[in-house]
Amino acid sequence: MSRKNKIKIFKMFLTIIVLILFLGITIYLFPVMKELSTVEGQIEFKNRVDNSGIIGLLSLFGLQVAQIFLFIVPGEPLEILAGMCYGALWGTIFIMISACIISTVIFLLVRKFGKKFVYEFCDEKRVVKIEQSKIFRNPKKIELILLISFFIPGTPKDLLVYVSGLLPIKTSRFIIISTFARFPSVISSTLAGASLATGNWKMSVILYAVIFVIATIVVLIINKFDKHKITQEAINSIK
Numbered sequence: 222m223s224r225k226n227k228i229k230i231f232k233m234f235l236t237i238i239v240l241i242l243f244l245g246i247t248i249y250l251f252p253v254m255k256e257l258s259t260v261e262g263q264i265e266f267k268n269r270v271d272n273s274g275i276i277g278l279l280s281l282f283g284l285q286v287a288q289i290f291l292f293i294v295p296g297e298p299l300e301i302l303a304g305m306c307y308g309a310l311w312g313t314i315f316i317m318i319s320a321c322i323i324s325t326v327i328f329l330l331v332r333k334f335g336k337k338f339v340y341e342f343c344d345e346k347r348v349v350k351i352e353q354s355k356i357f358r359n360p361k362k363i364e365l366i367l368l369i370s371f372f373i374p375g376t377p378k379d380l381l382v383y384v385s386g387l388l389p390i391k392t393s394r395f396i397i398i399s400t401f402a403r404f405p406s407v408i409s410s411t412l413a414g415a416s417l418a419t420g421n422w423k424m425s426v427i428l429y430a431v432i433f434v435i436a437t438i439v440v441l442i443i444n445k446f447d448k449h450k451i452t453q454e455a456i457n458s459i460k
Contacts, residue, residue: 304414312411321400331386371402
């Protein structure tokens with residue numbers, strides 16, 4: 222069997238797993254999620270999560286594998302769910318560790334199999350656009366560029382994981398940057414999720430908005446002192 226067919230089967234398998242996990246989690250948690258505004262509902266939700274044990278963790282990990290590999294699951298809903306189930310602290314730790322593991326595996330696979338592997342999972346035109354961008358080919362600036370790109374809310378971080386394997390950056394540096402630069406986005410989502418689990422919908426929205434504003438201010442400050450417009454050029458390249 223050719224590698225192309227193997228990847229198609231792998232993608233199909235992951236898609237099926239995602240559908241099963243989403244359906245299972247929805248059936249299991251939905252009956253109590255609609256009652257989170259009450260103390261009884263919050264206690265019941267917590268009990269269900271506690272009773273799910275390792276199965277709950279593996280289910281979330283499976284969804285994150287599919288999210289990063291296939292881009293078919295938005296990252297924020299998973300992070301919010303992690304916050305709802307395990308709180309802001311442990312939800313953030315779980316997401317950061319799992320994202321680190323999955324991103325590292327993809328990065329190493331790209332380093333081993335090259336561009337053809339990337340094209341199997343990503344839009345070839347977008348990959349070529351990023352790879353051929355002068356700013357992404359500059360060894361002296363690539364670490365700063367990736368740090369900013371992973372930090373900015375809304376950037377296609379999963380696409381960047383694949384493309385990074387083609388760029389002039391050390392594996393250890395990539396792992397550190399791709400993991401810790403996600404923190405603002407992850408913590409905002411898990412905090413929002415933790416607030417949702419206590420029925421505090423307004424606080425979830427406020428927390429999300431505040432952290433988003435802070436991240437935006439940081440980006441604006443970077444742009445202000447960025448005489449060579451590195452940040453803007455990087456954003457334009459990955460759109």
